[in-house]
Amino acid sequence: MPQQPIEIILVRQLAEYLSAPIFVVDPEGRLVYYNEAAQGLLGRSFEEAGEMTVDELGRLFEPLDENGARLPVDGLPLAVALRERRPVNRKFHIETLDGKRRALEATAIPLVGQGGKLLGAAAFFWSRP
């Protein structure tokens, strides 16, 4: 397996130390890492879940908009940030494994290295009251 770009390595190392749930995807939208705080959202660790596509992540989350309608995968902040190379903020709900609804807000930013190379994207999550 090739080495991850240094920028992604450093984002992962930062994420390990932060209390907010953080997801990191590569330029193809493949989830390459999420931190321990994110484990609480998904109900399993990254080591257990392994890499997955944003599509598969969306199915795990099953995010819903404010009206309770299912959010399309390409409307998720990570997908938009990656596709449009801009920061994206969105509020939505998810249904946790114990059947409860949680209100979340996510901010996704594209990770662009020197020379304008797209390296992936990272999303930070917060709980809403």
Place this chain on the structure above:
Amino acid sequence: MKVTLWGTRGSIAAPGPETIRYGGNTSCVSVECRDSRAVVVLDAGTGLRRLGQSLSGKADQIHLLLTHLHMDHIQGLGFFGPLYDPDVEVHLWGPPSPTLDLHARLSRYLSAPLFPVRLRELPCRLLLHDVPEKPFAVGPFTVTGNLVCHPGATVGYRVEKGGKSLAYIPDHEPALGNAAFPGPAEWTSGWALAREADLLVHDAQYLPEEYAQHAGWGHSTLEHCADFARLAKARRTVTFHHDPNHVDDQLDAALADVKRSRPGLDLVAGTEGAVLEI
């Protein structure tokens, strides 16, 4: 490949009787081969001055690869003889920046009030390049530069020829924030550069008890260096960027400790003046 260590000290030059064995000049390494006049120089620390003297009249094309622009890696530039020779072509390579080109960044040192000679006044044929993402040719060598974990844009280099390789990562903190260090390999800064290198020259600035106060400064302990070398499966590793406060006897003892705890690892202390054949 003939690899010569012209400076193995980090941070600041540290001459003196207590550092005379391992040397006090800062980072500078040259790479040559028998079938070419091309000379590759890695970093321009104070060791560059003596390298310049040894090259006088012998090389008409020199490629100077800078890992980054911290003072201990560029201070030798102003005193590098070939830069003052109009018959010599010098290529300076450095990590790219999104805001200032290499000329502008180096001119912060090579200009008033810090230095009396401006970069543009140097008599040699001087060409500046940003290190590209992909491997590039330097004479008979293939060079790869990758960003590594160190404050500011910093690259490590891999120099290859004829199936042999040198990995040069003098300023590097692969253990930063990495609770699982060493490993997994694909999540370790610098691993791709050092992977199965015949010779690895790597940062080993701190003693283990010094690291806690210096985490995030961009350097490794001798133990980190050894563990990184093992992860990369480097065949031989030279510890480098010795702390300016570490005297020769301290380095002897520290290296002996590391080698005892990690038998089977081919680890030698970088010594100024050493010539290593790959």
